[in-house]
Amino acid sequence: MATTTDKKRSARERILETAERLFYAEGIRAVGVDRIIAEAGVAKMTLYNHFPSKDDLILAALQHREATFMDRFTAWMEEAKTGRATRLDAFFSALKRWFESPEFRGCAFINASVELADPAHPGAQFSTAHKVRFRELLKEILQETAGSTGAKQSDAIALLVEGAIVSAVMEQSARPADVAKEAAVRLVKGMKK
Amino acid sequence: MATTTDKKRSARERILETAERLFYAEGIRAVGVDRIIAEAGVAKMTLYNHFPSKDDLILAALQHREATFMDRFTAWMEEAKTGRATRLDAFFSALKRWFESPEFRGCAFINASVELADPAHPGAQFSTAHKVRFRELLKEILQETAGSTGAKQSDAIALLVEGAIVSAVMEQSARPADVAKEAAVRLVKGMKK
DNA sequence: ACAAAAACAGACAGGTCTGTATATTTCAGG
DNA sequence: CCTGAAATATACAGACCTGTCTGTTTTTGT
Numbered sequence: 001m002a003t004t005t006d007k008k009r010s011a012r013e014r015i016l017e018t019a020e021r022l023f024y025a026e027g028i029r030a031v032g033v034d035r036i037i038a039e040a041g042v043a044k045m046t047l048y049n050h051f052p053s054k055d056d057l058i059l060a061a062l063q064h065r066e067a068t069f070m071d072r073f074t075a076w077m078e079e080a081k082t083g084r085a086t087r088l089d090a091f092f093s094a095l096k097r098w099f100e101s102p103e104f105r106g107c108a109f110i111n112a113s114v115e116l117a118d119p120a121h122p123g124a125q126f127s128t129a130h131k132v133r134f135r136e137l138l139k140e141i142l143q144e145t146a147g148s149t150g151a152k153q154s155d156a157i158a159l160l161v162e163g164a165i166v167s168a169v170m171e172q173s174a175r176p177a178d179v180a181k182e183a184a185v186r187l188v189k190g191m192k193k
Numbered sequence: 194m195a196t197t198t199d200k201k202r203s204a205r206e207r208i209l210e211t212a213e214r215l216f217y218a219e220g221i222r223a224v225g226v227d228r229i230i231a232e233a234g235v236a237k238m239t240l241y242n243h244f245p246s247k248d249d250l251i252l253a254a255l256q257h258r259e260a261t262f263m264d265r266f267t268a269w270m271e272e273a274k275t276g277r278a279t280r281l282d283a284f285f286s287a288l289k290r291w292f293e294s295p296e297f298r299g300c301a302f303i304n305a306s307v308e309l310a311d312p313a314h315p316g317a318q319f320s321t322a323h324k325v326r327f328r329e330l331l332k333e334i335l336q337e338t339a340g341s342t343g344a345k346q347s348d349a350i351a352l353l354v355e356g357a358i359v360s361a362v363m364e365q366s367a368r369p370a371d372v373a374k375e376a377a378v379r380l381v382k383g384m385k386k
Numbered sequence: 387a388c389a390a391a392a393a394c395a396g397a398c399a400g401g402t403c404t405g406t407a408t409a410t411t412t413c414a415g416g
Numbered sequence: 417c418c419t420g421a422a423a424t425a426t427a428c429a430g431a432c433c434t435g436t437c438t439g440t441t442t443t444t445g446t
Contacts, residue, residue, distance in 0.1 A: 054404065109363075114303070131360070159372060169307075179348045179352060180349070236395065239393050
């Protein structure tokens with residue numbers, strides 16, 4: 001019925017999914033459009049009809065990733081919210097689960113900012129905006145878990161999380177999630193010794 | 194007298210300095226060897242005589258950066274160690290000064306790991322090793338400033354620092370240095386409220 | 387001063403990249 | 417059924433990439 005749904009969604013969606021996956025796994029500059037169209041099973045002109053340039057595709061892939069990643073992450077948080085676990089516990093459980101997933105290669109938005117190099121690139125600007133949204137989410141969780149005391153520490157805890165993401169990539173280990181959680185709890189609750 | 198010093202140092206050193214600067218400023222993949230030889234003022238064969246491949250040059254540039262950066266950073270720390278400032282204070286002063294420097298574009302080793310994508314790349318492995326050495330330095334500073342209590346927090350504080358570096362790039366701001374310092378002090382000294 | 391090592395200039399091979407052009411095929415809606 | 421939009425396959429332009437080759441000039445140690 002609607003012209004823009006049904007099967008036609010396939011082409012555009014397949015391009016976005018493939019671009020998101022390859023950009024994340026191997027890097028934005030390392031993956032060419034020929035590779036994307038081959039794995040997505042579309043013609044080159046189809047890609048360029050939907051996305052006028054690779055830069056446009058990069059931005060669209062990042063936007064797509066924010067949506068899919070946030071969905072997955074909040075789903076993981078839901079699954080972790082059992083028993084007496086707080087939302088903050090659930091957050092760090094989800095973080096660790098992410099670090100342990102086989103395709104983990106850090107934060108797509110940090111990576112994009114590094115690779116694009118130019119802060120004026122739409123992809124870099126979107127990445128910066130994503131970080132703002134991420135900190136909002138974290139602040140909200142802290143507010144709920146530890147009241148205004150928690151919310152006041154949200155910027156510092158955000159640094160712990162960013163540091164954990166980066167360190168997990170470089171060490172190829174999920175342990176930074178535990179270190180970050182422990183420190184976050186200490187920052188919120190105060191040190192016992 | 195010595196064959197490998199004097200003026201001959203020029204060519205190899207100029208290549209390394211130029212590569213380090215351009216790789217850091219614009220990215221490893223974004224900068225080609227033609228660009229490097231042009232700015233270094235050397236012939237292409239000179240570069241390939243010293244460094245068999247670009248990958249070798251990447252590794253050498255990262256090694257060179259570790260040396261020069263560590264020198265500069267510790268010099269900044271020395272300059273900051275005035276009055277009643279502890280070594281930890283000096284560390285965060287130097288960190289902030291780095292964030293404020295016009296050429297700041299994050300940690301060259303994090304950036305290299307992101308860009309190279311392959312953890313087996315010698316440059317990525319060197320970057321991981323650099324992070325170990327960096328944490329050692331931080332741990333030593335904490336031990337000296339806050340004894341074993343401080344040393345015990347060194348992994349968490351390292352996460353704060355890594356997070357601050359990444360956030361400073363994405364926010365284009367030096368403020369994360371202050372946030373990290375405040376949280377580090379709280380982690381070491383305990384919270385007052 | 388002389389021989390050897392190093393740096394030089396510049397062309398070139400072979401590959402990859404983004405983006406365009408062209409001409410054909412598929413397919414849904416009226 | 418038929419028309420028009422979308423997707424297809426394929427070739428190509430032009431730029432850039434790494435790395436090689438050749439031959440000349442400069443520097444260096446003895």
